[in-house]
Amino acid sequence: MRQTYGAECVLEEAVMEIETSLFGKIQVSDEEIIDFPEGLIGLPDLKRFVLIEDEEKKPFQWLQSLDNVKLAFVVIEPKWLVPDIVFDISEDLAASLEIDSPENYQALAIVTIPEDPQLMTANLKGPLLFNPDVRKAAQIVSDDLPIQFRILDAAES
Template identity: 35%
Template sequence: MKLNTKFIGEVEVTEQEILTFEHGLLGLEDEKKFVLLPIDANLPLAVLQSVNKVEIGFVVAYPFVFKKNYSFKISDEDKEQLHIENEEDVITYSIVTLKETFQDSTMNLLAPIVINVKQKCGKQIVLQDSKAYPLRFPMHSLEGSAK
């Protein structure tokens, strides 16, 4: 099916690419269906795009590239909601707040998006230890594997 996106125009997606967020995203609890669209194969960035509303799309980043020690535990409740059986089935992204120059952009490490790629479902999780990671982590401080 053809899907209009907020950032990259019209794309072709299949039903198998649709991810279900049972609880939506923070502030968008009614929006349940998204697709994850790569921006460029060489970049640790993608677009998380609503299937139903073109105006709802987020640039997301693979946080481990920018913060090498980034880690958190997924609660048993979240594991159950995401049907997680193997850690290998899970990928984590952080929502990016784009600024005029990319070096000034930030990403949200406090509320990561966890996706079970095998079960095609996701959830935005607010980390309980709010002091562990900031809401606005500067993306210019490449601490991870992209150095």
């Protein structure tokens, strides 16, 4: 038997439906939105994204912009390419993303796929760092890493 004392509160998750150029109509809940308060480097107005995973495409994922539904980036976790990769995260950035340990953030690298897919690269110099718990993210610049890291070279080694 269920008893309710006082007012019962039901919280419903807000869901938006967007029409994307790559995926057609998708539904995105508030909890799935990744917020880039500063936008991306060169794209400061793009602040809201959703990560789209496809088991058949792993380790690749899609970072779909919600501010420009025609724009989505192929991304990969850098650890797939360089297992011991470490990013230098400033104290200010760690505080703004609420990162308190290396275990509570995820890194993504934007992938460029040219006409010849054998030559695809990942941008390790400008990784995207985000805290999946609070859905906040930022793009940083890692001076000591390459902007065009050959993905298939990593797969062959």
